[in-house]
Amino acid sequence: MNVGTSGNNGTNGSTPHLRLQMLSNPLYLSGARELVSSVAKRLGFPDTACGQIALAVDEALCNVMRHGYDRREDAPIWISVWPFTDEHGDALRIVIEDEAKQVDPAAIKSRDLEQIRPGGLGVHIIKEVMDDAVYEKRDAVGMRLTLVKRKAPKPTPAPTATSAPAPNASGNSDV
Amino acid sequence: MNVGTSGNNGTNGSTPHLRLQMLSNPLYLSGARELVSSVAKRLGFPDTACGQIALAVDEALCNVMRHGYDRREDAPIWISVWPFTDEHGDALRIVIEDEAKQVDPAAIKSRDLEQIRPGGLGVHIIKEVMDDAVYEKRDAVGMRLTLVKRKAPKPTPAPTATSAPAPNASGNSDV
Amino acid sequence: MSDETLQVDVVEQAGAVLLAPQGELGYNEAPTLRQYLKQAHDKKPTRIVVDLANVSYMNTPGVATLVESLQISKRNRTRLILCGMNDKVRAIFEIARLNTVFEIMADRDSAMA
Amino acid sequence: MSDETLQVDVVEQAGAVLLAPQGELGYNEAPTLRQYLKQAHDKKPTRIVVDLANVSYMNTPGVATLVESLQISKRNRTRLILCGMNDKVRAIFEIARLNTVFEIMADRDSAMA
Ligand SMILES: Nc1ncnc2c1ncn2[C@@H]1O[C@H](COP(=O)(O)OP(=O)(O)O)[C@@H](O)[C@H]1O
Numbered sequence A, B: 001m002n003v004g005t006s007g008n009n010g011t012n013g014s015t016p017h018l019r020l021q022m023l024s025n026p027l028y029l030s031g032a033r034e035l036v037s038s039v040a041k042r043l044g045f046p047d048t049a050c051g052q053i054a055l056a057v058d059e060a061l062c063n064v065m066r067h068g069y070d071r072r073e074d075a076p077i078w079i080s081v082w083p084f085t086d087e088h089g090d091a092l093r094i095v096i097e098d099e100a101k102q103v104d105p106a107a108i109k110s111r112d113l114e115q116i117r118p119g120g121l122g123v124h125i126i127k128e129v130m131d132d133a134v135y136e137k138r139d140a141v142g143m144r145l146t147l148v149k150r151k152a153p154k155p156t157p158a159p160t161a162t163s164a165p166a167p168n169a170s171g172n173s174d175v
Numbered sequence C, D: 001m002s003d004e005t006l007q008v009d010v011v012e013q014a015g016a017v018l019l020a021p022q023g024e025l026g027y028n029e030a031p032t033l034r035q036y037l038k039q040a041h042d043k044k045p046t047r048i049v050v051d052l053a054n055v056s057y058m059n060t061p062g063v064a065t066l067v068e069s070l071q072i073s074k075r076n077r078t079r080l081i082l083c084g085m086n087d088k089v090r091a092i093f094e095i096a097r098l099n100t101v102f103e104i105m106a107d108r109d110s111a112m113a
């Protein structure tokens, strides 16, 4: 079966393959989570990746409910899903949108991990488990979070022939 | 936590609590199924009922894809969900809509169960596991299936004082 | 993107073929089971056993595939036995009134005996 | 409609309180665990064990509740031990760099020993 995706990321203007509109009621978090993880599983993502996608979506939705809508339970949230394939392989794009207050995307970040206290971890976890997580203001009202998860982790770009690799340029380097 | 439903069935014109728009691609059947059964579970429906809701939605979506859209995989299907409470207790209303060809609702029925052959069972199963299943034509284009599942089975109406019960009026009657 | 296909374990033993599909058996997976059943029928075995113990979910495309196989079995005089149904799967056969049409046994051991 | 609440099994034994939440531990369930932890702390036990063996899913509200409990534990000089984490739950503690902050043991038996 083919999901009919083109070589580009296929989101700009195209209809999402799935789009869930839900009320900002925490009762519906598990439904949204199960939807995205089942879809990812069916598209052939490994179980770990499916769990990570569910976790990221759950954290992001909790944040919209708590911070965006101040726990109002009857406001709309949209979750759109597009599978796509690019030069790095198969991937899933998930976009979460709300009509909540707009905040500076730079202000959406977790606490310093060294400073142990309850809370302040969600955004860090989202960024850690997804390959991409970008917050932005929507045109008129509300925020948009664009998440990307790849089937195979994106390879770190190899140093080009003309530039010598800097010592310890990456945390994994043993040079 | 309260889902904020009123005493009536709360669907007419009101925003669904969840509304999934999906492509008519069988890849997404499992996602839709998991969405509705997780929501039912979270709303306190027993496990058996959650499984029945998932089954009915799956059968109905398969039928839209096969009969409505003739296996076209890029057409839209909408699944809307409303919890509601009426004099019979808590219930879930699920509405499945398409833009496929319109057929006479009376023609949507399974084969005679006595006549054993592959297929021709889906509609029978949907009607059996749900408390209500009504097909109708949408205003301009497409079909609508309205499903209702109750937390507790609706009691069969007791015979009124003035009318003597007819012998064998119901299949369960031992009169 | 690649589709997850149905995994079916096959055991051949003393003129019997056992098929054990794994996981969900819905619209997407039923055609795969149909292929396996066709191959089993082609061998004209005395018995075909479909062990549903590891089928977590099933709907009418799966049921239809089994009904079709039952019809081939009758023509070929092959015995078709279903076993290992969980409650959810059994309920579908009961609603479809197919529980008395198929030969149904508790588990693989009794079905292969 | 009624909400499914978190079930938490409680065992009290020789100055230790063991709490075993069952099922999902997310935004909806974390406040219930918080109540149970508060009641456990009120007894000023020498040890509180949170057995996560039957927690199938956990996210940051659950983690935050446990961090808060760790802070109370330090004030009260109570030993707080987490045990029974599956890989998915363990991963969240690792990403949050909390795996070295909590005392974590394999299972209930070692945590209660
Ligand atoms: N959807 C959102 N809308 C507005 N602000 C947000 C949103 N998500 C996160 N934030 C901001 O980012 C901060 C960090 O979020 P997070 O790491 O999840 O921790 P916490 O929610 O516990 O504070 C929040 O305190 C909030 O200020």
Ligand SMILES: Nc1ncnc2c1ncn2[C@@H]1O[C@H](COP(=O)(O)OP(=O)(O)O)[C@@H](O)[C@H]1O
Pocket: B060, B063, B064, B067, B068, B103, B107, B108, B109, B110, B111, B118, B119, B120, B121, B122, B123, B124, B143
């Ligand atoms: N969504 C639908 N749109 C149009 N026709 C339908 C739809 N669902 C069912 N039908 C009609 O009802 C019949 C019975 O459906 P069903 O009991 O599911 O068995 P099957 O799909 O195997 O024929 C179908 O053959 C079809 O003619």
